[in-house]
Amino acid sequence: MAIPTEGCGSVPRPSYLLEAMGAFKDGKISKAGFDAATEKAIIETITEMEATGSSIITDGEQSKPSFATYPLDGLTNLGPDGVVIPFADGHTRQLPCLTSGPFRYSAYTGAYVAQARKHTKLRLKQAVISPSAMCLLYPESGIDGYPRETFIADLIGECVKDIRSAFDAGAEIVQIDFTEGRLACKLDPSKGLLRQFVELNNAVLDQFSDSERANIGIHTCPGGDHNSTHSADVDYSELLPDLFQMKAGRFYLQMASEIDKPRILDIIQRERQPFQTTFIGVIDPCDMNVETFDIVRDRTLEIAEHLKGERFGTTDDCGFSPFGDDIAMARATAFAKIKARVVGTALAAEKLG
Numbered sequence: 001m002a003i004p005t006e007g008c009g010s011v012p013r014p015s016y017l018l019e020a021m022g023a024f025k026d027g028k029i030s031k032a033g034f035d036a037a038t039e040k041a042i043i044e045t046i047t048e049m050e051a052t053g054s055s056i057i058t059d060g061e062q063s064k065p066s067f068a069t070y071p072l073d074g075l076t077n078l079g080p081d082g083v084v085i086p087f088a089d090g091h092t093r094q095l096p097c098l099t100s101g102p103f104r105y106s107a108y109t110g111a112y113v114a115q116a117r118k119h120t121k122l123r124l125k126q127a128v129i130s131p132s133a134m135c136l137l138y139p140e141s142g143i144d145g146y147p148r149e150t151f152i153a154d155l156i157g158e159c160v161k162d163i164r165s166a167f168d169a170g171a172e173i174v175q176i177d178f179t180e181g182r183l184a185c186k187l188d189p190s191k192g193l194l195r196q197f198v199e200l201n202n203a204v205l206d207q208f209s210d211s212e213r214a215n216i217g218i219h220t221c222p223g224g225d226h227n228s229t230h231s232a233d234v235d236y237s238e239l240l241p242d243l244f245q246m247k248a249g250r251f252y253l254q255m256a257s258e259i260d261k262p263r264i265l266d267i268i269q270r271e272r273q274p275f276q277t278t279f280i281g282v283i284d285p286c287d288m289n290v291e292t293f294d295i296v297r298d299r300t301l302e303i304a305e306h307l308k309g310e311r312f313g314t315t316d317d318c319g320f321s322p323f324g325d326d327i328a329m330a331r332a333t334a335f336a337k338i339k340a341r342v343v344g345t346a347l348a349a350e351k352l353g
């Protein structure tokens, strides 16, 4: 049997690209200069991705400012003081806050796909931000003249447009980054917040056909930034039953860094729905050591023991640099880890016959 394997999206940006991003922001280089640096990084990334043996790749999110904020870049109706996300090592990330309506994205991911398409013949995958993350932009105190219901309707429309733009530009798979799922269990142990998130994401998924939803996935993880996480202390079993209520056909689930994998894999097998394929993490992007082919093979065989049938694949636990400025891991290490996933997964498939 062949076992499908897909990455999550991002790889660390080369230093010349990060420098160009900073210089462009400060008005020190032109748009053309910035675009040239971006194009160079995308070409280099795609060449390296192809060399890993992957059959489906991404652009490594080289030109995305971050996995969460790309649709906000350049918007003028945002303030600085939004929701703060604390990580286990003490550092934080803060979202901006919407100050007026209407809410419209400044960028749609189809543009990234179109750019990547020029440089590879391989199948392409594109990650988009979840509506449930973007809904955190709306302030608790409300906005005069722009009620929350109107914002939510606008948000659903923008998320649908974002996903459609990726498909239209040639992405075969679109992955919705839902890293706030496990965090929601921590912020609200009653699960009320998590269920609101699931409902909102389903309102977007409802706009697609069954065959389109089969190619739309949900990525979940405890957050990965500067080798730290925001919600690994929440037991996975708190998240999984509600997670699989989302009407997506694919799920990309962090697992390599979990301590008790057999217990969690059994919960996944029990809770997933018949139309859902689960891609299980066999690579830990917060670990600087490159997994050996044999480690990946053995992790994949363990997954196969617990997830019966053919509705499973392998993935990385998270992107290697979801926030654009995270360079904790060297690019070469990230690509070596991707190659280990591809080769190790194939070794497991060979063994399973």
Ligand SMILES: [Zn+2]
Binding pocket: 179, 219, 220, 221, 222, 223, 224, 317, 318, 319, 322
């Ligand atoms: Zn992640």
